[in-house]
Amino acid sequence: MIRVQREDFDIGAELDRLAAGNHAIGGIASFVGLVSDLGGPDRVAALSLEHYPGMTEKKLAEIELEAHRRWPLTASLIIHRYGRLEPGERIVLVATASPHREAALAACHFLIDWLKTDAPFWKSEQTPAGERWVERRAEDDAAKARWQG
Amino acid sequence: MIRVQREDFDIGAELDRLAAGNHAIGGIASFVGLVSDLGGPDRVAALSLEHYPGMTEKKLAEIELEAHRRWPLTASLIIHRYGRLEPGERIVLVATASPHREAALAACHFLIDWLKTDAPFWKSEQTPAGERWVERRAEDDAAKARWQG
Amino acid sequence: MKILYFAWLRARIGCAEEEVSLPAGIADVGGLLDWLSSRGPRYAEALRDLSVVRVAVNQEYVGRDHPLADQDEVAVFPPVTGG
């Protein structure tokens, strides 16, 4: 399931819902991305998340479908927020449920790696020096490449 | 942090506590193991989890320490339950928080893989044919071996 | 043709969305980007380094040689940074 929203989410409730009533599930893997502020001259007062409505949902659905094609998943969930977020706030939740631990863990890792390179979201940071657009990190492309070929 | 307990736990509250007040955290990875029942002739009515008090806590602390030695983790948590558990109930929670997504994901995967082979817990299943001790799976040893040498 | 701009491309061009008629002779994405650059200093500046410009047509990532039609929805943006 895909959700793109301004509002926060409740991880415990989301994971409970993912497994509810399905006793074939042996494990749930999840990843939550948070707004971080490392302090110092790069202090981040807030993050602003912009996205491309329509294409975002389409890409997230494709990524989720690909995960289900690769691993035996019972259920999966991607929630991604947009708008203004402060340090410590949740940005994204990716969760996967499977009868098998390995499948849940690998698929969760895959989902967040692909989301980072394929979902049309952009972050700008509010810093003491003004607004700063976050740049794409080469590690993110490398992380995705690991799942290819 | 390590907890070995009979009681259930609240995933959302545990993850919130893990990150509370630390704005250097960029991501939290977690894995929850559930009692599964695949139905059919192997129907599992309940699971009974036995452990070796003292050695359990010692081994879990060693595993946690090893994860912190390998990855830059801000915080980590292992909760493992014992006693009688029914299908759908939570058995174990492993969670890792780090400034870096990759570190959190890899360390979480590592912790559950090592816990499976090193922590002195034993499961027996209550089935229509009586009590059945769960056998060690070769995949679990293979999963651990991946993190070695 | 609808053209959408996101992130710092939107900020530098000073426009989130515009309707343009595809000029005669512009057949693909590469041609469109060249034409956009010629529309004024803000466009020229925003599109100066095309190595950091991505394009989606009808919500699919495409390369510079992707053909264009007048009904297309074209989005121009920097590499994504979500997650």
Add this chain to the structure above:
Amino acid sequence: MKILYFAWLRARIGCAEEEVSLPAGIADVGGLLDWLSSRGPRYAEALRDLSVVRVAVNQEYVGRDHPLADQDEVAVFPPVTGG
């Protein structure tokens, strides 16, 4: 010496914990397992296949050649299946 049994080893032997005096001549874990097997049919049956028997001494996994002292806490159990 305190000996603890877990899981199906505990169930088959019918004992969770016992105090024994290490007999003269038993110097390591392998020797202790052989001696335990000789203590009666339940022990012999439980310890028949030693490939599925693990041993911890003072809460550390050890091999069959690990030396034993009379103050040791020895635990005998099948491969672990938690998580």
